[in-house]
Amino acid sequence: MADVIKCATRDAYGKALKxxxxxxxxxxxxxxxxxxxxxITFKKEFxxxxxxxxxxxxxxxxxxxxxxxxxxTVFASSFAMFAAGxxxxxxxxxxxxxxxxxxxxxxxxxxxxxEDGASHQCCEDIALMRSIPNMVIINPADDVEAYQAVLAAAxxxxxxxxxxxxxxxxRVNSEDYKFELxxxxxxxxxxxxTIVATGLxxxxxxxxxxxxxxxxxxxxxxxxxTIKPIDKxxxxxxxxxxxxxxxxxxxxxxxxxxxxVAEVLSEECPVPVLRLxxxxxxxxxxxxxxxxxxxxxxxxxxxxxxxxxxxxx
Numbered sequence: 001m002a003d004v005i006k007c008a009t010r011d012a013y014g015k016a017l018k019x020x021x022x023x024x025x026x027x028x029x030x031x032x033x034x035x036x037x038x039x040i041t042f043k044k045e046f047x048x049x050x051x052x053x054x055x056x057x058x059x060x061x062x063x064x065x066x067x068x069x070x071x072x073t074v075f076a077s078s079f080a081m082f083a084a085g086x087x088x089x090x091x092x093x094x095x096x097x098x099x100x101x102x103x104x105x106x107x108x109x110x111x112x113x114x115e116d117g118a119s120h121q122c123c124e125d126i127a128l129m130r131s132i133p134n135m136v137i138i139n140p141a142d143d144v145e146a147y148q149a150v151l152a153a154a155x156x157x158x159x160x161x162x163x164x165x166x167x168x169x170x171r172v173n174s175e176d177y178k179f180e181l182x183x184x185x186x187x188x189x190x191x192x193x194t195i196v197a198t199g200l201x202x203x204x205x206x207x208x209x210x211x212x213x214x215x216x217x218x219x220x221x222x223x224x225x226t227i228k229p230i231d232k233x234x235x236x237x238x239x240x241x242x243x244x245x246x247x248x249x250x251x252x253x254x255x256x257x258x259x260x261v262a263e264v265l266s267e268e269c270p271v272p273v274l275r276l277x278x279x280x281x282x283x284x285x286x287x288x289x290x291x292x293x294x295x296x297x298x299x300x301x302x303x304x305x306x307x308x309x310x311x312x313x
Contacts, residue, residue, distance in 0.1 A: 127255025
């Protein structure tokens with residue numbers, strides 16, 4: 001059996017930026033975190049197209065907005081807590097309102113930031129960005145998807161929020177995978193329950209499906225990499241065919257993937273939707289893998305939620 005390949009999605013972000021640097025109109029901005037966000041990969045190759053804005057995230061978003069108005073495709077990078085949280089007003093008013101061509105690379109999202117603790121474990125960023133009109137939100141499951149998502153974001157005309165992780169996660173997509181903006185991906189068919197996952201929870205959903213299979217429960221697994229605009233068609237089809245949905249995300253259950261799925265299905269095809277994610281609480285400091293288990297963000301807890309879902313169909 002081949003070894004499982006693990007890679008952090010932030011690494012793929014840096015790799016994709018290096019490729020995009022070959023384009024004349026691409027610029028990259030960072031807020032004094034280039035080593036951590038992996039924009040340093042771009043900086044080393046294209047120093048004349050990189051701007052370190054210092055620890056001033058709001059100002060960085062304003063600079064990105066201005067540069068985009070003169071024809072540049074601008075990638076502005078920082079930790080999710082700062083890109084979505086500290087700079088929210090500038091993202092809303094300076095980037096999204098005029099629908100400018102700025103791509104926000106938000107790394108170190110979620111509980112898996114680990115030892116940095118609650119102040120840096122942003123589990124509210126998707127909810128914040130979902131509330132902003134014109135904003136596209138991408139949360140890739142692995143490095144293969146992340147790399148292609150960055151390239152797709154560069155080709156999209158308008159603001160994009162891309163969510164990347166610090167933790168190295170297993171690769172779930174093959175090298176011939178083709179990313180399509182706004183299209184969910186069915187990774188495993190099933191008829192008893194549908195597990196809709198995003199980000200690093202996609203791998204955990206696949207593991208949960210294997211656990212359930214041993215018990216005779218046939219679980220469908222869907223990867224929702226684009227949370228906004230979300231793929232309504234794939235969700236409605238799954239709801240009709242399996243009758244119940246479980247969502248899994250490394251984000252608050254308030255305002256994230258679970259909320260987006262529930263909003264769609266309550267109008268299009270009402271079925272029970274059970275949400276798994278960070279409850280209404282802050283994170284805590286500790287090793288990433290241990291924290292994911294403590295907060296119930298693993299295959300074991302997804303399987304438990306799926307078993308419950310099947311009983312209430």
